[in-house]
Amino acid sequence: MFTPEQVQRAREDTPGCREVIHFNNAGAALMPRPVIEATIGHLELESRIGGYEAADAAAEQIEGTYAAIARLIGAAPDEIAVVENATRAWDMAFYSIPFRPGDRILTSMAEYASNVISFLQMARRVGVRVEVVPNDEHGQLSVAALRELIDDRVRVIAVSHIPTNGGLIQPVEEIGQVARAAGALFLVDACQSVGQVPIDVRAMGCDLLSATSRKYLRGPRGVGFLYVRRELIEQLEPAFLDLHAARWVAPDRYEIRGDARRFETWEANIAGKLGMGVAANYAMAMGVEAGSARLRALAEMLRERIRAIPGGQVHDLGVNRGGIVSFTVDGVDPDAIKRRLAAERINVTTSTVFSTRYDMTARGLERVVRASVHYYNTEAEIDRLVEIVGAMARNA
Numbered sequence: 001m002f003t004p005e006q007v008q009r010a011r012e013d014t015p016g017c018r019e020v021i022h023f024n025n026a027g028a029a030l031m032p033r034p035v036i037e038a039t040i041g042h043l044e045l046e047s048r049i050g051g052y053e054a055a056d057a058a059a060e061q062i063e064g065t066y067a068a069i070a071r072l073i074g075a076a077p078d079e080i081a082v083v084e085n086a087t088r089a090w091d092m093a094f095y096s097i098p099f100r101p102g103d104r105i106l107t108s109m110a111e112y113a114s115n116v117i118s119f120l121q122m123a124r125r126v127g128v129r130v131e132v133v134p135n136d137e138h139g140q141l142s143v144a145a146l147r148e149l150i151d152d153r154v155r156v157i158a159v160s161h162i163p164t165n166g167g168l169i170q171p172v173e174e175i176g177q178v179a180r181a182a183g184a185l186f187l188v189d190a191c192q193s194v195g196q197v198p199i200d201v202r203a204m205g206c207d208l209l210s211a212t213s214r215k216y217l218r219g220p221r222g223v224g225f226l227y228v229r230r231e232l233i234e235q236l237e238p239a240f241l242d243l244h245a246a247r248w249v250a251p252d253r254y255e256i257r258g259d260a261r262r263f264e265t266w267e268a269n270i271a272g273k274l275g276m277g278v279a280a281n282y283a284m285a286m287g288v289e290a291g292s293a294r295l296r297a298l299a300e301m302l303r304e305r306i307r308a309i310p311g312g313q314v315h316d317l318g319v320n321r322g323g324i325v326s327f328t329v330d331g332v333d334p335d336a337i338k339r340r341l342a343a344e345r346i347n348v349t350t351s352t353v354f355s356t357r358y359d360m361t362a363r364g365l366e367r368v369v370r371a372s373v374h375y376y377n378t379e380a381e382i383d384r385l386v387e388i389v390g391a392m393a394r395n396a
Contacts, residue, residue, distance in 0.1 A: 002287075002294040002375055010286065010376040021381045024347040026164065026192055026324050026372035028214040028221060031275075032282055039220045039275035046271070055270050062270065065277030069225050072280045072288070073209070074200040079233070081226040081263040082273050086191040086212035087114055089226035092263040093187055093208040094118055094158070095239035101127035103155035106184075108133055108141045108170060110163035110317075110359045115189060119158070128155070132358055139317025143174045150178065156185040162192035165351035165360065165368065166326040167299060167316035169197065176205025185232075191215060191224075195283050196322055197292045207232050213272065216323070216374065219279030223272035228260045238263050291375040295323040298373040298382065303327075305386040309393045315368055326351060326368040329389060331396035334369045337389060346385055348372075 002010070011017045016030035031039075045054040055062070066077040083089045095118070105119050105128055119130040133149060136142035141159065157179045161172050172188060179186035188206040190199060195216030201209055209227040213219030228236065237256065238245060244266035246256045256262050283291070302325045306312040311330030328334060334350045341348050351370045353360040360366070371385065 001297070002290050006286070006290070007294070007376065007378070011378075014376050017376060019345070021344075021346040021377075021384060023371040023373060023377065023381075023385065024349050025216055025374040026370060027349055029195075029216055029218045029374055030376070031218055031220065031279070034282055035219055035275045035279045038278040039271045042271040042274050051270075058270065058274060061274055061277065065273050065280070068277045068280035068284075072199065072284060073194065073211075073227060074202050075227050076230065078259040079227055079230050081228065081260040082268065082276070083224055083226060083264055084222060084269065086189070086210050086224040089210035089212075089224045089263075090115065090187075090189055090191075091118065092238055093210060093226055093228065093236075094122075094156075096236040096263070097156060097185060098237075099126045099128050099155060102153055103128045104151075104153045105130050106133055106146065106149060106154055106157045107131070108159050108163075108358075109135050109362060110141075110160060110165070110168055110170070110356055111158070112160050112164055112189060112191075113355050113357065115158060115160065116357070129153075135317075138319045140168055140319060141170050141175065143171060143178060146175065146178050150182045150184070152183075154182055154184045156187055158187040158189070160189040160191070162190075162196065162322050162324065163356055163359070164192065165315075165324075165356045165370065167303075167321035167324045168318035169193070169320040169322050170318070172204050172206070179207075180205050192324065193322070195279075195288070196295065198288050201227055201229075213276040213279060217276070217279050217283060218374075219276040220272045222269050223276050225276070226260065226263055228263065233260055233262070234258060242266050286375070292322075294375040295373050295377070296321065298375075298377055298379070299323045299325050301379065302371060302373065302382050302385070305382060306389070309386065309390045311393050311396065312389070315363070315365065323374065324370060324372045326370050328365075328368055329393045329396070332389075332392050334367045337369050337392060340392060341385065341388060344384070344388060346381075346388070348385075 013032040070077045186206045188209045190211040194211035212224040214221040245262045246254045315326040348371045
C-alpha cells in the first residue's frame with residue numbers, strides 16, 4: 001500500500017490534481033509531469049529540427065519504450081508492437097488469426113462492444129461461431145463452464161481482463177490454463193488493467209495482449225501496444241503490411257519481419273510512444289502492486305459509501321474487483337449525476353448497454369455512472385463525490 005508520502009508525491013507530480021477531482025481514470029488518467037515533459041519535449045524538438053531528425057535523435061529512447069513495456073508485463077522487447085491505440089492493437093492481433101469456417105470463438109458476458117463487433121464480422125465473413133461463456137455465481141466468467149465448452153474447434157478464447165463497465169477482474173490465469181490445455185489461442189484485452197493491476201503475460205498464459213497508454217498507465221492518448229508471444233509471431237500474418245512491417249526484397253516478393261513489430265506501420269506518433277515509455281517506467285518506479293492495492297482500497301471505500309446513500313446501488317461483479325466503480329441511484333438519471341459532478345469539477349462518466357450489451361442486457365441495465373479511481377485520488381475526494389450524490393438522492 002502507498003504511504004501518505006507516496007500519495008503526496010504522486011499528487012505533486014500530477015498538475016491535474018490541482019484542477020479537478022478526477023474519477024475518470026478508466027477513460028483517460030491524469031498524466032504525471034515526467035510523461036508530460038517527455039511528450040511535449042519531443043514535439044518541441046520536432047518543431048525545431050524536423051520530425052525525421054527528431055526521431056533519429058531519440059532512437060535510443062524509442063527503443064527504451066519497448067524495453068519498459070516488456071518489463072512492465074513480463075515480456076521481451078521483441079514481443080512488443082507499439083501502435084496507434086488499444087483498439088488497433090487488438091484488431092491487428094485478431095485479424096491476423098487464420099480463421100476457418102466452423103471455428104469457434106469463446107468470449108465472456110462482459111466483453112467489450114468493439115471486440116464483439118469484430119467477432120460478428122468474422123462470423124459473417126468466414127463462418128466462425130461466436131459463443132458466450134456463462135458467468136459463475138460471482139458474476140465472472142465460469143472457468144468450469146469454459147472447460148465444458150472446449151473442443152478442437154475452439155480457435156480462440158478472447159476475454160477483456162477488466163471490462164469497461166465495472167470493477168470485475170476476470171480470472172485470466174485460470175482461463176489461460178484452459179486455453180493452453182486445449183491448444184486454443186488466448187487473446188486478452190488489457191485496456192483497463194495495464195497500470196491498474198500487476199500484469200505477467202507468462203503467468204497469465206496469454207498468446208496476445210492489447211493495451212492502451214491513456215488509461216491506468218497514465219500515458220498520452222493516441223498510442224497503445226500489442227504483446228505477441230514470441231513462438232507465435234511468425235505464424236500470424238498481419239491484415240495489412242507496409243515497408244516497416246515487411247521488406248520489398250524483389251520485384252515480386254516481400255519478407256515480413258520476424259518480431260512483433262510486423263504489427264506496426266512506419267508512420268507513428270513518436271512523442272506518444274516516448275510518453276508511453278516514460279509512463280511505464282513511472283508506474284514501475286511508483287510500484288504497480290502498491291498502487292493497485294491503494295486504488296482498489298479506495299474503490300471499496302467508494303462502493304461502501306455509495307451503498308449507504310438512500311437508493312444507491314453498486315453494480316460491480318466478481319470475486320476480485322478493481323478501481324472501476326459502477327453505480328446508480330434510484331430515481332436519479334446517471335447522466336444528471338455526471339453533469340452535476342462536472343459542475344463541481346469532479347470527473348466521472350457513464351457506461352451504457354452499447355458498450356457491454358451481453359452483460360448489461362442480462363442484468364436489466366441501460367446506463368450506469370462509472371467512477372474510476374487511481375492511486376493519486378484521496379479519501380477527501382471520495383467524500384466530496386458522495387456528498388453531492390447523496391444530496392441528489394435525498395432530493396429525488
